[in-house]
Amino acid sequence: MARIENISFMTALAAYLVSAALYFVYIAVKKAWASKAAYLVMAAGFLSHSVSIAVRGIIAQRLPLTNQYEFATAFAWGITLCFLFFVKRFKFDALGAFVAPVIFLIIGYASMQSREIHNLMPALKSNWLGFHVSMAIIAYGAFGVAFGVAMAFLLKDKVHGKIAETIPDEKTLDLIIYRAVALGFLFLTLCMVTGAIWANNAWGSYWNWDPKETWSLITWIIYAVFLHLRIRKGMTGKKAALFAALGFICVIFTYIGVNTLLSGLHSYK
Amino acid sequence: MSENAQKEKNKDNTNGMLKKIFNFLKGMPFSFILLGIISFACIMGSVIPQGQSIAYYMDSYGARKGNLIIAFSLDDVFRCWWFIALAGLLCFNLILCSISRIKSVIAAWKRTRRIGIWGSWLTHLGILFLIVSFALSQYTSSEDEIYGIPGSSQPLGDTGLQIAIDSFDVWMRDDYTVDQYVAGLTVSNEKGEKQRGESSVNYPFRAFGYSFYQNSMGWANYLDIYKDGELVKTDLLCAGEYSYPDDFPALVIMFSKFYPDFAEKEDGSFYTVTPLLKKPRSLYGIFYNGNLMSMDIVKPGELISVHDYGFVLRDPVQYTLIVAKTDPYAWTVLVAASVLIAGLVLSFYIRPWEENRRKDNGEN
Numbered sequence: 001m002a003r004i005e006n007i008s009f010m011t012a013l014a015a016y017l018v019s020a021a022l023y024f025v026y027i028a029v030k031k032a033w034a035s036k037a038a039y040l041v042m043a044a045g046f047l048s049h050s051v052s053i054a055v056r057g058i059i060a061q062r063l064p065l066t067n068q069y070e071f072a073t074a075f076a077w078g079i080t081l082c083f084l085f086f087v088k089r090f091k092f093d094a095l096g097a098f099v100a101p102v103i104f105l106i107i108g109y110a111s112m113q114s115r116e117i118h119n120l121m122p123a124l125k126s127n128w129l130g131f132h133v134s135m136a137i138i139a140y141g142a143f144g145v146a147f148g149v150a151m152a153f154l155l156k157d158k159v160h161g162k163i164a165e166t167i168p169d170e171k172t173l174d175l176i177i178y179r180a181v182a183l184g185f186l187f188l189t190l191c192m193v194t195g196a197i198w199a200n201n202a203w204g205s206y207w208n209w210d211p212k213e214t215w216s217l218i219t220w221i222i223y224a225v226f227l228h229l230r231i232r233k234g235m236t237g238k239k240a241a242l243f244a245a246l247g248f249i250c251v252i253f254t255y256i257g258v259n260t261l262l263s264g265l266h267s268y269k
Numbered sequence: 270m271s272e273n274a275q276k277e278k279n280k281d282n283t284n285g286m287l288k289k290i291f292n293f294l295k296g297m298p299f300s301f302i303l304l305g306i307i308s309f310a311c312i313m314g315s316v317i318p319q320g321q322s323i324a325y326y327m328d329s330y331g332a333r334k335g336n337l338i339i340a341f342s343l344d345d346v347f348r349c350w351w352f353i354a355l356a357g358l359l360c361f362n363l364i365l366c367s368i369s370r371i372k373s374v375i376a377a378w379k380r381t382r383r384i385g386i387w388g389s390w391l392t393h394l395g396i397l398f399l400i401v402s403f404a405l406s407q408y409t410s411s412e413d414e415i416y417g418i419p420g421s422s423q424p425l426g427d428t429g430l431q432i433a434i435d436s437f438d439v440w441m442r443d444d445y446t447v448d449q450y451v452a453g454l455t456v457s458n459e460k461g462e463k464q465r466g467e468s469s470v471n472y473p474f475r476a477f478g479y480s481f482y483q484n485s486m487g488w489a490n491y492l493d494i495y496k497d498g499e500l501v502k503t504d505l506l507c508a509g510e511y512s513y514p515d516d517f518p519a520l521v522i523m524f525s526k527f528y529p530d531f532a533e534k535e536d537g538s539f540y541t542v543t544p545l546l547k548k549p550r551s552l553y554g555i556f557y558n559g560n561l562m563s564m565d566i567v568k569p570g571e572l573i574s575v576h577d578y579g580f581v582l583r584d585p586v587q588y589t590l591i592v593a594k595t596d597p598y599a600w601t602v603l604v605a606a607s608v609l610i611a612g613l614v615l616s617f618y619i620r621p622w623e624e625n626r627r628k629d630n631g632e633n
Binding site for chain 2: 218
């Protein structure tokens with residue numbers, strides 16, 4: 001079983017790398033076969049990735065969402081899921097050139113973590129774990145897509161020729177950023193709410209100002225301001241793209257920075 | 270200009286100024302300023318260790334930065350007055366914003382009958398409720414700690430409740446990792462009514478309006494104090510606690526740490542090989558007038574002699590720490606969170622969906 005997990009994980013890692021390369025080929029030559037191949041390889045990688053996570057869950061006999069490796073691989077899985085959906089929904093093939101490298105970097109980070117399976121500490125033995133972390137995975141996945149689109153937006157002016165032709169107009173990019181952030185914001189809120197309910201069950205307090213909670217709140221505030229400015233003040237264009245990028249930097253810090261640099265209730269190192 | 274005209278002009282100016290202030294207080298720029306400061310405070314609160322002693326900040330950050338941390342309460346950001354004031358101002362902003370928008374939301378609802386119209390308004394209301402209910406929960410809840418060994422019983426503050434610790438078990442796996450901590454409790458009230466149950470991590474025991482959380486555990490030792498070979502006192506000491514002969518309080522013994530399966534590393538430091546009681550040893554310190562006189566490791570039952578006095582640490586036993594909490598308004602947090610989620614779903618998904626449908630149907 002461990003061998004299956006290992007092979008499927010490495011297959012996913014390789015598939016995401018190949019997919020990223022094919023997406024680069026696509027934006028360079030603008031050939032439809034390249035984007036189709038890239039999408040298929042990405043989808044195959046996603047399937048293999050799903051197998052790897054499922055097998056790990058079977059081996060561990062629990063949800064594999066409890067340490068740096070497990071959450072990193074689930075994080076990459078969440079971005080891939082959102083990416084596959086958004087590419088089809090908005091017919092933006094070149095998006096892969098901006099999101100696939102992010103997916104590869106995150107799964108690459110996962111591959112550098114210890115993959116040893118540990119037993120759950122009592123604090124993590126709760127049905128709320130699945131709800132809480134899966135909400136985070138979708139939220140982070142959607143924010144990852146928003147980040148990729150924001151990068152496409154910011155680079156659009158700086159590239160010419162076929163690369164520029166593969167990137168949709170600014171209005172479409174702007175709409176995708178908004179839709180991805182809105183999805184991520186809803187799920188981040190659900191993540192925080194389910195986490196609060198869990199915390200109340202475990203420690204008798206909804207909110208403990210643990211660094212992870214605090215940085216989730218900061219991330220939430222950044223995206224809340226983004227959505228306010230977008231909806232109420234019509235903020236679009238470069239500012240919106242920069243905001244989405246800033247939000248994702250905060251997401252990355254909340255996940256990696258807080259777990260490694262700050263100690264607290266969530267630092268299950 | 271006549272005096273009346275001047276008064277009228279002054280009144281208009283004052284009204285204009287008040288209106289400007291009101292508009293600012295209910296407006297988005299004000300909320301962004303508040304959220305910006307709150308975010309900055311949150312960063313400070315997560316980077317600077319909270320709740321440490323003044324000496325800690327002086328040592329860690331130097332006198333200048335340490336003084337700044339203390340002066341601005343950055344050592345206790347989330348409980349300090351200015352952070353609470355910021356949250357209060359944010360609530361004020363949300364109240365004004367919600368009140369000023371309600372008319373237009375109702376008008377839009379009457380005009381269109383589209384439920385999504387309520388999304389943004391409900392989202393703001395949800396955030397407001399969440400802050401208020403969290404504050405309510407913080408200020409009305411009460412919390413107390415009890416700790417003891419199986420067979421012990423103690424009152425829960427002045428609540429009239431008596432908590433008996435019937436049992437305490439640590440469920441271990443084969444690799445000695447902890448699967449669960451389980452405390453068997455009996456809670457009785459002043460009328461003599463009793464409720465029995467188990468409290469484990471994530472699964473608190475609820476009785477008489479209180480929740481009992483399995484919070485922590487540790488090792489305790491019985492301590493016998495002898496004078497001239499005669500037993501004069503017996504105490505139960507948890508790790509970190511101390512005791513002294515009643516007739517000679519300047520002489521103190523502190524039970525510092527317990528090693529159930531003692532071993533020593535090459536560098537001289539101590540550790541426990543397994544959590545099982547295989548080779549139990551206790552680390553203790555003897556103090557005289559507050560000064561450490563000696564520190565050593567002893568087996569259970571081994572005599573520690575200090576002049577006319579003798580100390581014996583014996584019969585190590587695990588104790589459990591239970592946190593008892595009552596929070597009559599905890600449910601309001603859930604209601605507020607539900608309002609917030611409903612508002613977000615309406616804002617982002619119901620409304621666009623209806624708009625798309627209207628567009629598809631060729632409606633305006």
